Amino acid sequence: xxxxxxxxxxxxxxxxxxxxxxxxxxxxxxxxxxxxxxxxxxxxxxxxxxxxxxxxxxxxxxxxxxxxxxxxxxxxxxxxxxxxxxxxxxxxxxxxxxxxxxxxxxxxxxxxxxxxxxxxxxxxxxxxxxxxxxxxxxxxxxxxxxxxxxxxxxxxxxxxxxxxxxxxxxxxxxxxxxxxxxxxxxxxxxxxxxxxxxxxxxxxxxxxxxxxxxxxxxxxxxxxxxxxxxxxxxxxxxxxxxxxxxxxxxxxxxxxxxxxxxxxxxxxxxxxxxxxxxxx
Numbered sequence: 001x002x003x004x005x006x007x008x009x010x011x012x013x014x015x016x017x018x019x020x021x022x023x024x025x026x027x028x029x030x031x032x033x034x035x036x037x038x039x040x041x042x043x044x045x046x047x048x049x050x051x052x053x054x055x056x057x058x059x060x061x062x063x064x065x066x067x068x069x070x071x072x073x074x075x076x077x078x079x080x081x082x083x084x085x086x087x088x089x090x091x092x093x094x095x096x097x098x099x100x101x102x103x104x105x106x107x108x109x110x111x112x113x114x115x116x117x118x119x120x121x122x123x124x125x126x127x128x129x130x131x132x133x134x135x136x137x138x139x140x141x142x143x144x145x146x147x148x149x150x151x152x153x154x155x156x157x158x159x160x161x162x163x164x165x166x167x168x169x170x171x172x173x174x175x176x177x178x179x180x181x182x183x184x185x186x187x188x189x190x191x192x193x194x195x196x197x198x199x200x201x202x203x204x205x206x207x208x209x210x211x212x213x214x215x216x217x218x219x220x221x222x223x224x225x226x227x228x229x230x231x232x233x234x235x236x237x238x239x240x241x242x243x244x245x246x247x248x249x250x251x252x253x254x255x256x257x258x259x260x261x262x263x264x265x266x267x268x269x270x271x272x273x274x275x276x277x278x279x280x
Contacts, residue, residue: 002177003030007107009115010038010072011099011128015146020076022144022152022275023114024083029154030177033086036076037106040065041097041125065093100128107137112174117272119146131269134250140174140279145272154181155245155275161234161264162187162204167249171279172207175247176214178277182245185211185218188237190230192222231267238274250278 008023010016016038027034073089080087092102100115107113118127134141158179162168179185192203204220211218223233238246251265268276 001173003032003111005035005110005112006030006032007035007037007103007110007113008076009099009103009113009128009130009133010036010076011116012122012126013068013072014119014122014126015116016072016075018144018146018148019114019116020079021150022148024079024085025152026114027085027087028083029152032111033088034080035088035090035106035110036073036080037090037092037099037103038069038072039092039094039097039099039102040069042093042095065097097125098129098132100130100133104133104137107133107139107141110139113137113139113141115141115143117143117146117269117276120270122146134278135252135280138280140171140277142275142277143269143272144275147273148275156183157241157243158182158185158245158247159234159238159241159243160185160187160207161246161248162189162207163192163249164203164207165249165251167251167280169207169249171247171249171277172211174279175277178245179211179216179247180214183217185216186237186241186243187211187218187220188234189220189222190233191225229264229267231264231271234264235267235271235273244274246272246274246276248276248278250280 006023006027008019010019023034069091073091076089090106094102103113113133115128115130115133118130130143155178160172187204187208189203203222208218208220223237225233248268
């Protein structure tokens with residue numbers, strides 16, 4: 001298995017360079033075809049205080065959207081050509097102007113989607129609904145911290161957050177190519193408990209054995225939370241080991257159009273310090 005088709009979500013001129021700094025070398029390394037995707041919001045008709053349509057303002061907003069779309073496409077095309085990566089551009093106009101939501105259908109035909117974690121200080125136009133992409137696309141999403149800088153390289157130390165769930169199992173095999181090129185993979189369990197199927201002392205052993213059969217250098221680590229949240233335990237382990245990738249399942253449930261996340265998922269989305277691959 002390898003990643004032959006990648007989708008890069010480019011929400012704005014702020015995150016595009018960072019996403020491309022990661023996605024283009026990644027695509028070159030895996031000999032992937034890279035799709036760049038950006039969406040612009042349809043201009044909302046302006047109304048003057050007298051009730052007449054303000055056509056000039058609507059045209060101005062449309063012009064700004066067209067200009068931004070063209071600039072991002074030019075950036076994507078130029079950089080893909082420079083780095084010799086097979087690439088294509090998909091531009092959209094819709095009500096939301098959300099590139100992650102607009103990318104859900106494209107993601108379903110891709111091996112992996114790449115997007116930036118949202119910056120909490122960014123304005124609304126520069127924030128994409130990456131949660132919807134994770135929960136609705138059915139594909140793994142690799143999120144880059146908004147503080148990340150540099151170019152992507154093969155991951156050296158990977159932590160797999162393992163709890164034996166369906167979502168965690170999905171994440172393992174979605175991330176298999178990344179673990180194969182890594183120097184070491186640590187299977188991390190937090191507060192494992194005895195079940196009818198498994199003794200707590202053996203938590204993580206079976207998936208570690210499976211990874212070892214793929215030629216992966218794998219170790220198993222168990223942590224006790226001791227009053228901390230599981231998200232904090234995982235974050236501390238990332239810091240202690242210097243791991244450069246976290247692999248985990250995405251947990252939560254949908255209520256109408258609002259996503260309610262499990263604690264670890266929410267914590268990682270808000271405070272990731274390294275790239276995180278999430279699968280639902």
